Every structure is written in structure tokens, then in C-alpha cells.
Amino acid sequence: MVLVLTAGQSADSPQFIPVMKELRVRLPVGRPRTRPGAVTADKAYSSRANRSHLRKRGIKAVIPEKKDQAAHRKKKGSRGGRPVTHDADLYKERNTVERAIHRMKTWRGIATRYDKTPESYLAGLHLRAATIWIRSLPPTH
Secondary structure, three states, X not given: OOOOXXXXXXOOHHHHHHHHHHOOEOOOOOOOEOOOXXXXXXXXXXXXXXXXXXXXXXXXXXXXXXXXXXXXXXXXHHHHOOOOOOOHHHHHHHHHHHXXXXXXXXXXXXXXXXXXXXXXXXXXXXXXXXXXXXXXXXXXX
């Protein structure tokens, strides 16, 4: 999991590339990879910059296109480029991230942002993520 702390009123989409730079995918064997096979995100991340970043790195983008972006592309005609495609079955897996965010926010301090300093808030996020991970491990008897 990658956690990037931003100002309270900033948008999520500009943080896409910084999060991707911090991402490490660990498989059962070998060192962590910095390039996943695919990235699933909601329409908020459907910007041209995010898509081109993924394309340059050879990562499949599973991001639906916003209606206004599709209309703008169609208005350009043949100069507008190809329509965006995404794997609908893979997109259904995005709820895993949504559920993880929900589980993070079940801690009152995270949901209400009582911590006054960014460092202590980020430490709380890391602590909560660690407890979620530990609880997900299979029991050993």
C-alpha cells in the first residue's frame, strides 16, 4: 500500500503519478516490481497525463472515460483519437481498494483527522494499515 499525504482540500488526480512512483508490487518470489501489469482507478483519474504516464511505462490502464472527455474527443472527429477501452471485469476488482479505504477510516482518529501534524496523521495511517494486514494473515496453529 502506498500512502501519500496531501493538503485537506487538494484533488486526488494530481497525486496519481507520485503514488505510482512510490508503488512496489511484491510477488511471492523475487524483489518488488515497480511496474504492475494493470492499474484500476475510477473516472477521477481519467486525465490524459495519467493515461500517457501509464502508457509510457507499459502498464494497462483500467480507467473508464468521463462523459465530457468522450464528448470532447468525438467533437474533434478523427483528430480526437481512439475511444478509451477498459476491462470491465478487471474494473470490478477496484472495490478492493474502496473497502481498504473504508477499513482505514473505521479508526476515529483517521476518519476525523484529530492529529494536528502531518507526521502523526501519516503514522496513524501506517499503524492502521499494519493492523489490517496483520489481521488478514491466516492463523497459525
